[in-house]
Amino acid sequence: MGYGNYSLAAHAALTASRAHKGGSEVFAQRQCHPLMNPKGLKVRECRDSADHPNSLGITFALDVTGSMGDIPHLLATKELPNFMQLLTACGVAHPQLMFMAIGDANSDQAPLQVGQFESTAELMDQWLTWSYLEGGGGGTGEESYDLAFYIAAQHTDMDNWVKRKQKGYLFMTGDENPYPAVSRYHIDGLVGEKLDEDIPLQEVIAAAAESYHIFFLIPDLARRKRCERRWRDLLGNHTICMESPADTCAVAAAIVGLTEKLIPDLEALAGILSNHGSDRQHIGSTVRALQDYAALLKLPPAKSASPAATPVGKWWKRLFE
C-alpha cells in the first residue's frame, strides 16, 4: 500500500461534500468492515516507492467509544485535509496515513479495527470512513488502547524505520485510562495470535516506541482530569492535553514538524498556522497544548551548574516575616 499521489483539492472536495452530514451518515458501517478486521493480520506496510522515496508512516489510533466519536467525524468532514496541508507546509513530503479504531475488548463487538498505510486522499478517506464507530465502551474507565500499541509494535513494517532509522508517528486519541496489560485471550480472539503470556502495558509501549514516536491526545481540559495522570506516567511529555478536539490535526501536524525539526519553535509554528488561515484562538490553544512537548525538544545541555546563591539581605524580606 501507499502508492498514488495526494491531491489536497480532491481531499478538500471529498470532505466538503459531506460537511453537513451527521456521524451515522458519514460512518455507515454497522459492524467491523471485513478489510479492517485484524483477524489473521500479518503486517501493515509503509513502503517507499518511485512516487514516495522518503515515506513516513503516521498512524492515527482513534478511540471510537461513545464519548470520543467527535474526532473521527471532525477528521472526515473537515480536518484531515487541513492535517495534510499543514504537513506539507511543514515540509513533510511523503506521509502515509493509517487509521486504527479502538474500543473496549471486554464489551465491544469490534474493539480493534486496522486500516492500511495510504498516500492518496481517496484511500485515506476510505479507511477512515470504513471505521465502525461502535460507540460502546465498558463504563469501567478503561479502554483497549493496549491493542493499538501491540499492532504498532508487532504488525507494522515501515521503510522509514527499516531503511533510515527514522521513527514513524502514532497518534492515539482518547479520554480514558488504558488496561494494564495486553491480554493474550484478547489477542488470540481478535488477531488469532498466541501470546505466551499477558504483556504489561509498559512493555508493549516500549516496544512500539522503538519504531514510533508515540503520543496520546486528550481532547479537552474537562476530560483530561480522568486520565491524564495515568497517561503521563506512561508516556511522559508525550501526553498532549488539548483544549478542543478541533485542534487534533493542527497539534498532530505540529508535533511531526517540531520532532522532525522542520519547525524550529512554537513561535514559528504560530506563524505557519496564521499563514494557514487559523484564527488566534485556534493558534493559541494549539501552541498551549504543545508547550510541554516543545520544552522537551528544547532542553538545555545537561550540566551540573553550581547552585544559585540564595538572595539574602533584601529590603523587602521583613515584609514576609
Add this chain to the structure above:
Amino acid sequence: MVTTWIALTCPQCGSPLPRVALWRSVKCAACGSLITRTEAVVTRDSFRQAFNRARQGSAGLDAVLCGGTRYHLMQTLGVGEISHVYLARRIDSLPLLVTLKLSSSSTAGELYAREAQVAQELQHLDSDGTGPYYSRLLPEVVAQGAVTGSHGQQALVLRHPTGYWGSLASLNERFTSGVDPRHAVWIWRRMLGVLNFIHHHGWCHGDIRPEHALLHPQDHGVRLIDWSAARKDARETDQVADLCRSARTVQVILCGANGSAALPAQVPTGLAQLVTNASQDQDFCRSQGAEGLDRLLQAEAKAAFGPPSFVPLVI
C-alpha cells in the same frame, strides 16, 4: 519411507506431554505450565527486552532513583534552606520533565510528604467547572520518598511547569527600579485568581512571597509554588494573610530591588492606594476577599490605563 518422530515434551521441565498437545493447549502434568504447540508463539520476552532498553539511558553520576524511576538532573533551578531544586528528566524512551527537590536537611522529608499530600488534594478541587483550568496552575506530584542508594536523602518530584522564566524575586532583581505598573496589574490578578479558587474551597497557601510565585512572561501567567504550608479548612485569618502577602509581593515588584517600601511615583495613585491598603489593612482584605480585590484592581487599572490590552513583558 522415512518417518520422523518428534517427541512431545514440556519445554519447561522435559516431561512427556499427551498426544492432544499436537492440536490444543495442554497443562503439563509435572510442572503445571500451559503448553501451546504452534508455529508462531509471540513471546513476552521480546517486549520485556524493549522495556529494559528504554530504561538504559546513560545518566552518569547525576542520576537520582526515586519511586523506582531514574531521573537525570539537567539544571539547577535554585537552592533553598532545606532543598536543592533541579530540572530533571525521567530516563525513558518517553521522557517526562520534572522539578526535583533533593533534601539538604533532615527536616525536609516531613515537609515533602506534606507538600505531596497537599498537592494531591488540591488536584481534586472542583465544584463549579473551573477546576480543570486551575488544576493546571497547581502542583502535580510525580513521586515522593527516599532516594534509593543515598544515606537518608529525600526527594519530591513534581511535574515541571514549562515556560516559566523565574520567580517574582528574580523579576525584582531584574527590574531594579520596579516593573511597569501595567505588568504588576496582571501579575496580581493571576495570584488573586488562584487564591480565590483555593479560598473558595477552604484552603490557604500559607506562605505567599516573591520567591514562591513563578512568572510566565509570554502567557502573562503566574504560578504559586511551595505549598508545604498550605492548609485545608483554613481559618479566615490565614486566608486574609494570603491576600495581604500577595499585595506585599506586588508592592515589592513595583518598588524594585534598589527601592524602599515606598511606591515609586510612576505607580498611579489609585493603584498605589489599593496596594497599600491591601498590604497593610487586614480588615480591608477580609471585607473584599480575593474576588473583591480583583474587582477593585480591574477598576483601578481601567481608570489608569484604559481598557485591558496585552503589553508584552520583555525580560
